[in-house]
Amino acid sequence: MPEGRQPILELQGITKSFGGVEALRGVDFALSPGEIHGLVGENGAGKSTLMKIIAGVHTEFSGRFLIDGQETHFRSARDAHSAGIAMVHQELSVAPDLTVAENVFLGNQPTNRLGLVQWRRMAREAGEQLARFGIDVDPMSRLGDLPIGLQQLIEIARVLFSGARIVILDEPTSALSPPEVERLFATLRRLRAEGTAIVFISHFIEDILRVSDTVTVFRNGRKVAETASAATSKGALIEAMIGRGGEALEHSYSDDLMLPRPADSSVVLKVDQLSLARSLKDISFEARAGEVLGIYGFMGCGQQELSRILFGKLKPDAGTLAVEGKPKTFASTAAARRAGVALVPESRRAMLFHQEPVYKNISISILDRISALLLKPAQERDIAQRQVEQLQIRPPVVGLDLGMLSGGNQQKVALAKWLTYPPKLLVLCEPTRGMDVGAKNDVINIVRDLRAKGLAIIVLSTEPETVLSLADRILVLKRGALVREFSNEPVSKDRLLEAA
Amino acid sequence: MASSETAPAARQRARGLAPFLRSQMRNIAPFLTLIFLSGFFALASPSFATLDNLGNILTQVSVTGVIAVGLTFVILCAEIDLSIASIANVTGIAVAYFTVQESYVNIPNIPLPGIAAILLAILLCAALGLVNALGLTVIGIPSFIMTLAMMQIAAGISALLVRGQIAYKVPDVITTLGSGSIGGIPWIVIVAAIMLLGGHLVLTYTRFGRYVYMVGGNREAAEYAGLNVKLILGAVMVISAVCSGIGGMLGVAHFGSAQQNEFDTYLLDSIAAVVVGGTSLFGGRGGIGNTIVGLFVLGVLNNGLDHVNIDSFLKILIRGLILLLALIINVYAQRLREKAAE
Numbered sequence: 101m102p103e104g105r106q107p108i109l110e111l112q113g114i115t116k117s118f119g120g121v122e123a124l125r126g127v128d129f130a131l132s133p134g135e136i137h138g139l140v141g142e143n144g145a146g147k148s149t150l151m152k153i154i155a156g157v158h159t160e161f162s163g164r165f166l167i168d169g170q171e172t173h174f175r176s177a178r179d180a181h182s183a184g185i186a187m188v189h190q191e192l193s194v195a196p197d198l199t200v201a202e203n204v205f206l207g208n209q210p211t212n213r214l215g216l217v218q219w220r221r222m223a224r225e226a227g228e229q230l231a232r233f234g235i236d237v238d239p240m241s242r243l244g245d246l247p248i249g250l251q252q253l254i255e256i257a258r259v260l261f262s263g264a265r266i267v268i269l270d271e272p273t274s275a276l277s278p279p280e281v282e283r284l285f286a287t288l289r290r291l292r293a294e295g296t297a298i299v300f301i302s303h304f305i306e307d308i309l310r311v312s313d314t315v316t317v318f319r320n321g322r323k324v325a326e327t328a329s330a331a332t333s334k335g336a337l338i339e340a341m342i343g344r345g346g347e348a349l350e351h352s353y354s355d356d357l358m359l360p361r362p363a364d365s366s367v368v369l370k371v372d373q374l375s376l377a378r379s380l381k382d383i384s385f386e387a388r389a390g391e392v393l394g395i396y397g398f399m400g401c402g403q404q405e406l407s408r409i410l411f412g413k414l415k416p417d418a419g420t421l422a423v424e425g426k427p428k429t430f431a432s433t434a435a436a437r438r439a440g441v442a443l444v445p446e447s448r449r450a451m452l453f454h455q456e457p458v459y460k461n462i463s464i465s466i467l468d469r470i471s472a473l474l475l476k477p478a479q480e481r482d483i484a485q486r487q488v489e490q491l492q493i494r495p496p497v498v499g500l501d502l503g504m505l506s507g508g509n510q511q512k513v514a515l516a517k518w519l520t521y522p523p524k525l526l527v528l529c530e531p532t533r534g535m536d537v538g539a540k541n542d543v544i545n546i547v548r549d550l551r552a553k554g555l556a557i558i559v560l561s562t563e564p565e566t567v568l569s570l571a572d573r574i575l576v577l578k579r580g581a582l583v584r585e586f587s588n589e590p591v592s593k594d595r596l597l598e599a600a
Numbered sequence: 601m602a603s604s605e606t607a608p609a610a611r612q613r614a615r616g617l618a619p620f621l622r623s624q625m626r627n628i629a630p631f632l633t634l635i636f637l638s639g640f641f642a643l644a645s646p647s648f649a650t651l652d653n654l655g656n657i658l659t660q661v662s663v664t665g666v667i668a669v670g671l672t673f674v675i676l677c678a679e680i681d682l683s684i685a686s687i688a689n690v691t692g693i694a695v696a697y698f699t700v701q702e703s704y705v706n707i708p709n710i711p712l713p714g715i716a717a718i719l720l721a722i723l724l725c726a727a728l729g730l731v732n733a734l735g736l737t738v739i740g741i742p743s744f745i746m747t748l749a750m751m752q753i754a755a756g757i758s759a760l761l762v763r764g765q766i767a768y769k770v771p772d773v774i775t776t777l778g779s780g781s782i783g784g785i786p787w788i789v790i791v792a793a794i795m796l797l798g799g800h801l802v803l804t805y806t807r808f809g810r811y812v813y814m815v816g817g818n819r820e821a822a823e824y825a826g827l828n829v830k831l832i833l834g835a836v837m838v839i840s841a842v843c844s845g846i847g848g849m850l851g852v853a854h855f856g857s858a859q860q861n862e863f864d865t866y867l868l869d870s871i872a873a874v875v876v877g878g879t880s881l882f883g884g885r886g887g888i889g890n891t892i893v894g895l896f897v898l899g900v901l902n903n904g905l906d907h908v909n910i911d912s913f914l915k916i917l918i919r920g921l922i923l924l925l926a927l928i929i930n931v932y933a934q935r936l937r938e939k940a941a942e
Contacts, residue, residue: 411824433827434827434831436826438826450824451821453818453884456817464810464814464825464827465826468807473806475807
């Protein structure tokens with residue numbers, strides 16, 4: 101922080117809890133005009149919560165909040181906006197059906213005296229603003245027709261040029277290509293020179309080190325370090341993020357873990373040069389029987405798209421898939437299932453029938469096998485009961501509506517659905533996200549059992565612990581490309597983060 | 601171990617009667633409406649609560665009932681079919697078109713043997729349903745718009761076939777089923793009952809029926825379970841069109857004539873019957889049982905209003921208000937269930 105200048109924003113002893121769980125504990129934070137401030141920390145460390153307090157999204161918290169030295173309390177995001185604070189959220193928040201120009205001027209379109217929108221002026225000014233940012237698009241084209249990365253750039257451009265004094269960027273580079281990242285950085289530096297204060301949150305530590313003046317590290321809701329970017333390194337930041345000494349109850353995976361020699365069992369899935377628009381580039385890998393393949397990467401690295409392609413829900417632009425040596429093009433999820441592929445997506449809402457009883461949720465995948473025409477409810481219940489007992493689903497009542505079960509037990513039902521099938525290749529997205537330690541261990545044991553039965557399993561996760569606890573071999577996905585394979589060698593959380 | 605096994609049962613008992621009733625609101629509300637309406641008309645008019653009039657009501661709702669069977673499948677999948685009445689109309693006209701007419705009917709028709717006429721008519725409605733299905737699943741046109749277009753297309757074919765004329769003759773089998781009776785019971789009531797029963801059996805006891813509920817309950821989850829969602833959606837559109845076609849042929853025989861715009865009121869009546877009965881417009885909840893209750897509510901309402909002395913122009917308004925009430929209950933019941941599931 102440049103000395104001698106009054107901070108534009110100052111937070112003192114901020115504490116915020118969600119239903120008894122403390123997300124932030126006594127955090128101090130200050131921001132000066134003409135400063136780019138980087139924030140790093142693991143998922144759930146408290147970065148986004150703090151930024152949402154600054155942007156007026158969370159209004160209930162304790163601690164002092166000063167702007168220009170004046171104690172302030174925002175009651176809404178609108179208050180924050182009028183105080184000159186703007187934020188680009190991690191999830192894209194654009195209006196895809198409006199034009200580029202309308203998106204740039206969302207909420208403050210230029211109007212004439214009659215209150216009518218001045219389209220020509222709006223288009224011209226939007227075009228000029230975007231050109232300053234190095235974006236050359238027709239301002240009157242529909243935003244939704246542009247690639248995702250460009251949409252994200254336009255959203256960022258809108259916030260950067262809104263005249264805000266404080267700009268918060270949450271994970272802005274995840275969907276951008278390297279030249280686009282360069283353009284973004286150039287713009288940030290120019291705004292810094294004009295006196296704007298910028299907060300930059302990213303998992304990409306190299307990016308943070310390159311563009312920011314100061315870095316703050318968060319861990320478990322606390323601020324654990326604040327240093328000048330020039331005086332630190334990627335390794336030091338990762339160490340500060342993860343922490344040494346194993347204060348957590350769970351295995352912290354900070355020490356090296358030896359991955360086994362790759363199995364020479366048969367290849368179940370062969371992926372060759374898979375590409376999808378801006379999400380995936382030339383992805384090639386193999387998944388073998390009796391092996392858990394972990395795919396690790398940050399949010400937005402293309403994992404979700406990859407899993408959808410494997411299950412026939414998305415069609416790749418290029419590349420081939422082969423299951424047990426036979427080339428496949430999955431026209432639908434039904435075709436993928438017939439070929440022996442099963443997917444458990446990261447969202448339980450998307451994969452289960454909450455208003456239906458547990459047994460119908462489990463039997464859905466095998467219904468065509470046990471009944472040609474007429475249903476056999478007794479047999480369905482028997483099969484479901486066996487799974488419920490084996491996976492220790494609580495309560496063990498197959499007639500109960502799924503919605504009555506806890507999240508962890510619902511996740512087990514989602515697994516049970518495919519265990520009865522059983523597939524040749526099981527793709528699991530974030531299989532332990534949001535679970536307590538007990539449920540996590542149960543899921544880990546289930547996956548190990550399946551591996552022992554000879555299934556090929558792919559685990560995709562943005563949490564290094566999940567991949568490390570399950571995988572025999574680990575691929576690292578970065579901005580849509582495979583950048584590193586860990587196999588038959590030591591691996592740790594540091595090494596994974598370093599590679600990603 | 602034993603305690604953990606009995607715990608959920610105890611918990612369910614402990615949840616008590618009120619939450620159970622709330623979760624069953626969707627099924628209870630239409631039934632109460634039916635009892636209330638029947639009681640009201642029975643008190644208001646001595647001619648309402650008679651066996652003869654029950655027969656009247658049954659006959660009056662039969663054509664709607666046949667059409668509503670297929671529509672129940674569609675609405676359970678959270679789709680809609682606005683072409684049902686038009687398809688019923690064109691199928692009824694088609695079966696007459698392929699039948700010998702009296703000499704004074706001036707339609708350039710193609711007389712065929714009765715069975716061939718019926719088969720061709722069925723084929724026509726199935727084909728129109730298939731067009732709906734392809735538009736919805738392959739091209740991806742929302743069913744609301746797709747079937748709106750089909751409504752016009754079917755009406756257009758009707759117009760071309762009869763050219764403003766009226767045909768009277770349909771194959772003998774259809775005449776019997778539409779306007780004859782056996783042992784005092786009209787055939788049309790028997791056919792409607794069989795179709796409703798058939799629909800119920802398919803929805804409750806077959807794999808296809810389960811898939812319909814699953815696709816309606818959570819389409820994304822159905823896709824992630826590897827179900828062929830498009831095939832199921834396509835199938836319900838064809839089923840709906842064929843049920844409409846059968847309803848149309850029976851209707852033509854019942855009315856004794858085949859002409860344009862004959863079935864226009866059946867679109868609203870059929871949708872009303874399904875929805876008033878408590879089948880969720882959001883899909884996945886309800887069934888033929890609900891549709892039957894809905895048919896009776898509508899039948900009692902239409903018939904009862906004729907038995908009491910009310911301004912006939914007011915009747916239309918009253919029907920509209922009852923329909924609105926049912927829709928409010930439908931949405932409200934959905935919200936209560938979602939709350940119970942949380």
